[in-house]
Amino acid sequence: MADKAEIQEAIKTQGEVVRKLKAEKASKEQIDEEVAKLLELKAQLGGDDGKHVFVLKTAKGTRDYNPKQMAIREKVFNTIISCFKRHGAETIDTPVFELKETLTGKYGEDSKLIYDLKDQGGELLSLRYDLTVPFARYLAMNKITNIKRYHIAKVYRRDNPAMTRGRYREFYQCDFDIAGQYDPMIPDAECLKIVHEILNELELGDFRIKVNDRRILDGMFAVCGVPDEKFRTICSTVDKLDKMSWEDVKNEMVNEKGLAPEVADQIGEYVSMQGGMDLAEKLLQDPKLSQSKQACAGLTDMKQLFSYLQLFRVTDKVVFDLSLARGLDYYTGVIYEAVLTQSGPAPAPPQQQNGAAGEEGVSVGSVAGGGRYDGLVGMFDPKGRKVPCVGVSIGIERVFSIMEQKAEASAEKVRTTETQVMVASAQKNLLEERLKLTAELWDAGIKAEVMYKKNPKLLSQLQHCEDTGIPLVAIIGEQELKDGVVKLRTVASREEMDVLRAELVEEIKKRTLQ
Amino acid sequence: MADKAEIQEAIKTQGEVVRKLKAEKASKEQIDEEVAKLLELKAQLGGDDGKHVFVLKTAKGTRDYNPKQMAIREKVFNTIISCFKRHGAETIDTPVFELKETLTGKYGEDSKLIYDLKDQGGELLSLRYDLTVPFARYLAMNKITNIKRYHIAKVYRRDNPAMTRGRYREFYQCDFDIAGQYDPMIPDAECLKIVHEILNELELGDFRIKVNDRRILDGMFAVCGVPDEKFRTICSTVDKLDKMSWEDVKNEMVNEKGLAPEVADQIGEYVSMQGGMDLAEKLLQDPKLSQSKQACAGLTDMKQLFSYLQLFRVTDKVVFDLSLARGLDYYTGVIYEAVLTQSGPAPAPPQQQNGAAGEEGVSVGSVAGGGRYDGLVGMFDPKGRKVPCVGVSIGIERVFSIMEQKAEASAEKVRTTETQVMVASAQKNLLEERLKLTAELWDAGIKAEVMYKKNPKLLSQLQHCEDTGIPLVAIIGEQELKDGVVKLRTVASREEMDVLRAELVEEIKKRTLQ
CATH class of the missing domain: 3.30.930.10 (Bira Bifunctional Protein; Domain 2)
Structure with missing residues (x-):
C-alpha cells in the first residue's frame, strides 16, 4: 500500500479531475466514475487522527439503477x-x-x-x-x-x-x-x-x-x-x-x-x-x-x-x-x-x-x-x-x-410511475374524503395517488402531476361532495369537467386508454 | 472434520433415509433435501482411492427454479x-x-x-x-x-x-x-x-x-x-x-x-x-x-x-x-x-x-x-x-x-410457454415451407413453434402441442400450398378448417384472444 503522503497527493490530483469535469459539464456517469475513484482514495487514507471514515458508495464496478x-x-x-x-x-x-x-x-x-x-x-x-x-x-x-x-x-x-x-x-x-x-x-x-x-x-x-x-x-x-x-x-x-x-x-x-x-x-x-x-x-x-x-x-x-x-x-x-x-x-x-x-x-x-x-x-x-x-x-x-x-x-x-x-x-420525459390520477382538493380538512376516494379507486383497479398531507396546497398537488406525468386530477371540495360529483381535470389541457362519482372509474379508464 | 469411517457410516444412514422417503412417495422437495445432505456427505468423503468426486448440485440452501x-x-x-x-x-x-x-x-x-x-x-x-x-x-x-x-x-x-x-x-x-x-x-x-x-x-x-x-x-x-x-x-x-x-x-x-x-x-x-x-x-x-x-x-x-x-x-x-x-x-x-x-x-x-x-x-x-x-x-x-x-x-x-x-x-396444468400455434406438416420434405410460414408468423407478432426436424411425424408434432398446451396447429401439405391455404386445427376439439394464408394471422389472433 502506498504511504499516506502519496495518497494525499493522489487525492488532490483526483479532486482536480472531478472539479474539471464538473466545470466542463461532463456526463453524469463520467463524473460519478471519477468521484468513485476519489472516494476510494479517501477510504484508503482513513480519517484524520486515524479515525475511520465510512465511505458512502456502491462496490467498485457496480451501480444502483434509479x-x-x-x-x-x-x-x-x-x-x-x-x-x-x-x-x-x-x-x-x-x-x-x-x-x-x-x-x-x-x-x-x-x-x-x-x-x-x-x-x-x-x-x-x-x-x-x-x-x-x-x-x-x-x-x-x-x-x-x-x-x-x-x-x-x-x-x-x-x-x-x-x-x-x-x-x-x-x-x-x-x-x-x-x-x-x-x-x-x-x-x-x-x-x-x-x-x-x-x-x-x-x-x-x-x-x-x-x-x-x-x-x-x-x-x-x-x-x-x-x-x-x-x-x-x-x-x-x-x-x-x-x-x-x-x-x-x-x-x-x-x-x-x-x-x-x-x-x-x-x-x-x-x-x-x-x-x-x-x-x-x-x-x-x-x-x-x-x-x-x-x-x-x-x-x-x-x-x-x-x-x-x-x-x-x-x-x-x-x-x-x-x-x-x-x-x-x-x-x-x-x-x-x-x-x-x-x-x-x-x-x-x-x-x-x-x-x-x-x-x-x-x-x-x-x-x-x-x-x-x-x-x-x-x-x-x-x-x-x-x-x-x-x-x-x-x-x-x-x-x-x-x-x-x-x-x-430526447425531449420526451421518461415516466417512472404509471399513476393515472391524483386525488386532490383545494380546500382544507378534506384529507379523509381524499383517502376514501383514493381507496375506492384502488379497489376498482385504478392507479391513483394522494398526498400524505392533511392540507396540501392545490398548486403543489398539480405540480406533482406535472413533475411525474400523471395525466388526470380528481378534485373534490365541499360542493362536489354535496353534488355527488368529482371535478376531473386533464393536466395537459387544464380542462375541468364534473363527473358523477359513480361514473368516475369508467371515465378515468376511458381517458387513460393507451 | 469427522474421520472416514464415521462419514461412511453417515452416508449409509442417510442413504436409507432417502430410500425410505422414496418408498413412501414423499414430496419431491423433501426427497431433494435429503438427497442434498447425502451428496454433501459423499463430497466430504471424496472419491474412492482418494480420487475427488465432483458433486452435481446447487449450493446448500439454494435451488433452481424450473x-x-x-x-x-x-x-x-x-x-x-x-x-x-x-x-x-x-x-x-x-x-x-x-x-x-x-x-x-x-x-x-x-x-x-x-x-x-x-x-x-x-x-x-x-x-x-x-x-x-x-x-x-x-x-x-x-x-x-x-x-x-x-x-x-x-x-x-x-x-x-x-x-x-x-x-x-x-x-x-x-x-x-x-x-x-x-x-x-x-x-x-x-x-x-x-x-x-x-x-x-x-x-x-x-x-x-x-x-x-x-x-x-x-x-x-x-x-x-x-x-x-x-x-x-x-x-x-x-x-x-x-x-x-x-x-x-x-x-x-x-x-x-x-x-x-x-x-x-x-x-x-x-x-x-x-x-x-x-x-x-x-x-x-x-x-x-x-x-x-x-x-x-x-x-x-x-x-x-x-x-x-x-x-x-x-x-x-x-x-x-x-x-x-x-x-x-x-x-x-x-x-x-x-x-x-x-x-x-x-x-x-x-x-x-x-x-x-x-x-x-x-x-x-x-x-x-x-x-x-x-x-x-x-x-x-x-x-x-x-x-x-x-x-x-x-x-x-x-x-x-x-x-x-x-x-x-389442482387438475389444471401450468403452461410454461405462451405459444399460440405450432407450424406442422403431415408430409415429408416440407421443412423449408414450415420454416417460411413460421417466420411469417413471428414477423406478424404471433407466438409460433416449429419442430427442428426435417421430417417429423404429425403425431409427434400434435403430441408436443398436447404436452405444452399449444392451442392451435397450422398444418401445411402439398395441396394446401397449391390452394394458398393452411389447415388450422384446434388441438382440444380436433376440429380442422382451411384458412386462406393471407387471413391466417388474423384468424390465430381471434382464436387465441384471452
Missing part, C-alpha cells in the same frame, strides 16, 4: 422477453452462486476474474460468471435433454470496470439457448433470427451479425500449419482483430505466441475474407482449406445455415466473416456476434469505441454473441452424456447505455 | 407489482453485494448470517442481507428525501435452511417503502392497505395483520420495570410468543435474561391484549401505561392509524396485538406482520407450522412484515440527517411454496 433507469430497463426487457416468448421459450432461474468446482475449468484464462465467497465453513462458493455454465449444470443435474429456455439475470466478473462505456463488474445477461439433438443448423438459424428481431425492435441503428464456425477456424489453423496445442491461443489472438490492426495481431502471433511469420501471413489471408453463402461455396473449393475434414464440415453447415437464414429473411444483416473467433473455450461449431455499425444518437469518441487492448475479447460495439457448445453439458454428466446446445446472449448493458443516452437526448 | 416454478413466480410477481404500481410506486435496483461496512451494525445478532466475499484484493464486500439497508444507503448517497419505491430482488442469509418449508439461503424479498416527512400515519396506513390488497388477490386463504408500535412496547417495558439496557433483548423474547407458550417465554425472561418474575408477569398481562381502536383508547386510560410519554405517543398514533384503516376499509383483518415485537433493531414506530390463519390446500404437520425454537423471529405462517424505521437513513448520512421511512416486505418464498402446492393439487 427509477428512470429502471423504466428504461423494463422497456428493454419487455421487448426481449416478448421475442423469446414469441419463439416458444420457457424460462428458468439458477442461484447467484454455484459450487466453486462447477465453474472450475470452464473459462480458460478468464477464471481469474471469478468472484469467490469467503470460506465461512461449509462449501466453497463462487458468484456465477455467466449463465451458460449454470444452464449446463442444470441440464446435467436434472437429466434434461431437450429445452428451449431464456434466462435473464446478473453475472459477476472482477474485470477492470469501464462504467462510462457500460462495462460493469455486476451486469445483466439475457440468454436464449436451445438444447437437444436436432437436424443441423435449424436451431442455430433460429438464434440468429432472434438476434435480428431484437436488434430491429430495439431501434439501436444499423447492425451486422458476423458468423463463423470453430471447425472452420480450426481447419484453417491446421492447413496453415499452426501446431495443435496453439489453436486456442491463436484463436484468442484472431479474436482481437475487431479492435487491433492486422499488423498488431500478426505481431502478437509471431512475437508472443511464437508462430512462424509465413504461417501468420497465411492466416492473415483467410481472416480478411467476408461474404455469404457464396464464400462458403468458394472455400469448399479452396485447394488448401478443403484438405481439412473439419473445415469442410463447417463450410457445408454454413451453406445450410445461410439457406435457412434466407427463409427467415435475415440475410441482409448476416456476414460470414472468417476473422470472428469469440473468446470462450467451450464453443464447438457455429459462432456469431452482432455489432452496431453506427453508434446511435450520442457517439462516443473513437478511442472509447475501439476499447483498450488487453480487455476481454468482446468489442465495445458488440451487442450480442453466442454459438454452439455441444460438449459443455457432458462435462457435468457423470457418464459424459452429451446434450448439444446452441445459444445467444444479448449484451444488454450496452443496450441500456445507448437507450439512456437516447432518452437524455 | 419453468413451471417460474410460471408461478411470474404470476405472483405480476399481482404484486400491479399493486405496487397502482399505488404510484417507482422501482430501483441495487447491487447484490455492498461494502461490508455498509451492512455492519444494522442487524444485531443476525450479522453472523451475512455472506462475505473472499478478499481477492480491493474492497471487502458482503452479499446483501435484506433490501432495506441498501435502500437506506441509496437514499443517503443520493440525498433523496422523498420516494415511494418497490424493489424485488434476492437476498442472502447463511441461515439453517428448511427448504421444505420455503426457507432458503437465497430468497426473494418484495419490498415497498415510503420515505419522506409526512403527516403521521398516512403512509403507514397505505402500507397496510397494500398488504391487504396483495394477500386478497393472491387468494392464499384467510389472514390477519397484527400491528403494534415499538414506542408502546418500550413504554410498556419501562412501566413494568424492565431496565433500559434490557429493552431490546426482552423485545426479542416477546417476539417468540408466536411459536412459544407464555410459560416458556417467561422462563427465558427470568432465567436467561435475568428479569424479576413479577416484572415478567406484568409484561405477560399486557402482551395478552388484542383489539382495535378501542384497545388503544382503553390503554390511553391505563393508569400505569399512560405514565409513559412514549407509550402515549404510540397509542395516539395507533388510534389515528385505525381511523385511516377504516377509510381504507381494511379493519376486518387488522388486529392491534401487544405481543407483536418483530426481530430487527431498526424499527422506531409502528410495526406489523401478516399471518395466514389457515394453511392452504396441503397443510403442513403442526410441528412444522410452529417452527423450531431458536430460528429467526418470523413465524412460519408469516407472509408479510414491516414497520417504521426513522433512524436508518441517518446512520448513513455524514451529517446524520434523518429521512423517516415506513415499509413492508412480502414473504414471497412462502407464497411461492403455497402456490406450488396449490398448482400440484
Whole structure:
C-alpha cells in the first residue's frame, strides 16, 4: 500500500479531475466514475487522527439503477422477453452462486476474474460468471435433454470496470439457448433470427451479425500449419482483430505466441475474407482449406445455415466473416456476434469505441454473441452424456447505455410511475374524503395517488402531476361532495369537467386508454 | 472434520433415509433435501482411492427454479407489482453485494448470517442481507428525501435452511417503502392497505395483520420495570410468543435474561391484549401505561392509524396485538406482520407450522412484515440527517411454496410457454415451407413453434402441442400450398378448417384472444 503522503497527493490530483469535469459539464456517469475513484482514495487514507471514515458508495464496478433507469430497463426487457416468448421459450432461474468446482475449468484464462465467497465453513462458493455454465449444470443435474429456455439475470466478473462505456463488474445477461439433438443448423438459424428481431425492435441503428464456425477456424489453423496445442491461443489472438490492426495481431502471433511469420501471413489471408453463402461455396473449393475434414464440415453447415437464414429473411444483416473467433473455450461449431455499425444518437469518441487492448475479447460495439457448445453439458454428466446446445446472449448493458443516452437526448420525459390520477382538493380538512376516494379507486383497479398531507396546497398537488406525468386530477371540495360529483381535470389541457362519482372509474379508464 | 469411517457410516444412514422417503412417495422437495445432505456427505468423503468426486448440485440452501416454478413466480410477481404500481410506486435496483461496512451494525445478532466475499484484493464486500439497508444507503448517497419505491430482488442469509418449508439461503424479498416527512400515519396506513390488497388477490386463504408500535412496547417495558439496557433483548423474547407458550417465554425472561418474575408477569398481562381502536383508547386510560410519554405517543398514533384503516376499509383483518415485537433493531414506530390463519390446500404437520425454537423471529405462517424505521437513513448520512421511512416486505418464498402446492393439487396444468400455434406438416420434405410460414408468423407478432426436424411425424408434432398446451396447429401439405391455404386445427376439439394464408394471422389472433 502506498504511504499516506502519496495518497494525499493522489487525492488532490483526483479532486482536480472531478472539479474539471464538473466545470466542463461532463456526463453524469463520467463524473460519478471519477468521484468513485476519489472516494476510494479517501477510504484508503482513513480519517484524520486515524479515525475511520465510512465511505458512502456502491462496490467498485457496480451501480444502483434509479427509477428512470429502471423504466428504461423494463422497456428493454419487455421487448426481449416478448421475442423469446414469441419463439416458444420457457424460462428458468439458477442461484447467484454455484459450487466453486462447477465453474472450475470452464473459462480458460478468464477464471481469474471469478468472484469467490469467503470460506465461512461449509462449501466453497463462487458468484456465477455467466449463465451458460449454470444452464449446463442444470441440464446435467436434472437429466434434461431437450429445452428451449431464456434466462435473464446478473453475472459477476472482477474485470477492470469501464462504467462510462457500460462495462460493469455486476451486469445483466439475457440468454436464449436451445438444447437437444436436432437436424443441423435449424436451431442455430433460429438464434440468429432472434438476434435480428431484437436488434430491429430495439431501434439501436444499423447492425451486422458476423458468423463463423470453430471447425472452420480450426481447419484453417491446421492447413496453415499452426501446431495443435496453439489453436486456442491463436484463436484468442484472431479474436482481437475487431479492435487491433492486422499488423498488431500478426505481431502478437509471431512475437508472443511464437508462430512462424509465413504461417501468420497465411492466416492473415483467410481472416480478411467476408461474404455469404457464396464464400462458403468458394472455400469448399479452396485447394488448401478443403484438405481439412473439419473445415469442410463447417463450410457445408454454413451453406445450410445461410439457406435457412434466407427463409427467415435475415440475410441482409448476416456476414460470414472468417476473422470472428469469440473468446470462450467451450464453443464447438457455429459462432456469431452482432455489432452496431453506427453508434446511435450520442457517439462516443473513437478511442472509447475501439476499447483498450488487453480487455476481454468482446468489442465495445458488440451487442450480442453466442454459438454452439455441444460438449459443455457432458462435462457435468457423470457418464459424459452429451446434450448439444446452441445459444445467444444479448449484451444488454450496452443496450441500456445507448437507450439512456437516447432518452437524455430526447425531449420526451421518461415516466417512472404509471399513476393515472391524483386525488386532490383545494380546500382544507378534506384529507379523509381524499383517502376514501383514493381507496375506492384502488379497489376498482385504478392507479391513483394522494398526498400524505392533511392540507396540501392545490398548486403543489398539480405540480406533482406535472413533475411525474400523471395525466388526470380528481378534485373534490365541499360542493362536489354535496353534488355527488368529482371535478376531473386533464393536466395537459387544464380542462375541468364534473363527473358523477359513480361514473368516475369508467371515465378515468376511458381517458387513460393507451 | 469427522474421520472416514464415521462419514461412511453417515452416508449409509442417510442413504436409507432417502430410500425410505422414496418408498413412501414423499414430496419431491423433501426427497431433494435429503438427497442434498447425502451428496454433501459423499463430497466430504471424496472419491474412492482418494480420487475427488465432483458433486452435481446447487449450493446448500439454494435451488433452481424450473419453468413451471417460474410460471408461478411470474404470476405472483405480476399481482404484486400491479399493486405496487397502482399505488404510484417507482422501482430501483441495487447491487447484490455492498461494502461490508455498509451492512455492519444494522442487524444485531443476525450479522453472523451475512455472506462475505473472499478478499481477492480491493474492497471487502458482503452479499446483501435484506433490501432495506441498501435502500437506506441509496437514499443517503443520493440525498433523496422523498420516494415511494418497490424493489424485488434476492437476498442472502447463511441461515439453517428448511427448504421444505420455503426457507432458503437465497430468497426473494418484495419490498415497498415510503420515505419522506409526512403527516403521521398516512403512509403507514397505505402500507397496510397494500398488504391487504396483495394477500386478497393472491387468494392464499384467510389472514390477519397484527400491528403494534415499538414506542408502546418500550413504554410498556419501562412501566413494568424492565431496565433500559434490557429493552431490546426482552423485545426479542416477546417476539417468540408466536411459536412459544407464555410459560416458556417467561422462563427465558427470568432465567436467561435475568428479569424479576413479577416484572415478567406484568409484561405477560399486557402482551395478552388484542383489539382495535378501542384497545388503544382503553390503554390511553391505563393508569400505569399512560405514565409513559412514549407509550402515549404510540397509542395516539395507533388510534389515528385505525381511523385511516377504516377509510381504507381494511379493519376486518387488522388486529392491534401487544405481543407483536418483530426481530430487527431498526424499527422506531409502528410495526406489523401478516399471518395466514389457515394453511392452504396441503397443510403442513403442526410441528412444522410452529417452527423450531431458536430460528429467526418470523413465524412460519408469516407472509408479510414491516414497520417504521426513522433512524436508518441517518446512520448513513455524514451529517446524520434523518429521512423517516415506513415499509413492508412480502414473504414471497412462502407464497411461492403455497402456490406450488396449490398448482400440484389442482387438475389444471401450468403452461410454461405462451405459444399460440405450432407450424406442422403431415408430409415429408416440407421443412423449408414450415420454416417460411413460421417466420411469417413471428414477423406478424404471433407466438409460433416449429419442430427442428426435417421430417417429423404429425403425431409427434400434435403430441408436443398436447404436452405444452399449444392451442392451435397450422398444418401445411402439398395441396394446401397449391390452394394458398393452411389447415388450422384446434388441438382440444380436433376440429380442422382451411384458412386462406393471407387471413391466417388474423384468424390465430381471434382464436387465441384471452
